Amino acid sequence: MRNTIQRQLVLDAVRELKDHPTADEVYQHIASTNPSVSRATVYRNLKQLSESGEIKLRRISGSAERYDHIQTNHYHARCIKCGAICDLELPYLDHLEESVRDNSGFKLFGHDLTFYGLCKECAAKAEEKTEGKKQ
């Protein structure tokens, strides 16, 4: 793996953006200062960096793939209305795989768990609407 400026830009962007950005968010961030960097390069580097373990790929159901500078396992919630993604505080279910009764012969390595619901803002708006109808 070669040490290119593009790779460094990608790594820095993921770290700066913090909030598990999508590939496109990473690209936009980089493009704002380095417009010559191509989208394909961003995608390729995100994939490589996550495979080498420098960043973490997060598969969040209902959303594009995301990349996280944080390595520790934790879960996320997705707002079904605005798409916001939020870290949750829930102990990681470390040994969930072991409790699967495996009639299928699958060799399990891990799991992806995503909660869904309404974020604070969208829940508030929904509340407003309901109130409006009552009156």
Place this chain on the structure above:
Amino acid sequence: MRNTIQRQLVLDAVRELKDHPTADEVYQHIASTNPSVSRATVYRNLKQLSESGEIKLRRISGSAERYDHIQTNHYHARCIKCGAICDLELPYLDHLEESVRDNSGFKLFGHDLTFYGLCKECAAKAEEKTEGKKQ
């Protein structure tokens, strides 16, 4: 919701295919006997049928969306090599949302949980390879 032949074809296909098919698999199945039915109609009907509760939308991380004639909650495993999807026997974690310490203000409705690993066949192939290298 109107009772069209296309809607019935979609519903029948999901029931016949059983193994939580993707929209495209449903389309291919229908197209083999009714080539005039359009992809868009299949997508629209899958969405409507899942919203009305006649079939169940399954979001499986790393895979296209799938539709299931089975309504009961259960989890799935995805093979990281061949993409196979398999039902798992694991009690549904009914009240998982309640154990989330909600500092984010999210109003949680449910969760999507997908396991990943190697299916029986792919695990066997991987085993073969390793054995080959040893000798």
Place this chain on the structure above:
DNA sequence: GTTGATGCAAATGGTTTGCATAAGG
């Protein structure tokens, strides 16, 4: 007859790939 559903094609969003060129080791 109204209205909702269909078929088509085009548009979208997210991601990957082929290929010639450029740059890291």
Place this chain on the structure above:
DNA sequence: CCTTATGCAAACCATTTGCATCAAC
């Protein structure tokens, strides 16, 4: 120098949408 990485455009996959037409009710 050799080989990997880049930039570009095009391809790809999954899904949605605009619109004129058609078929349920």
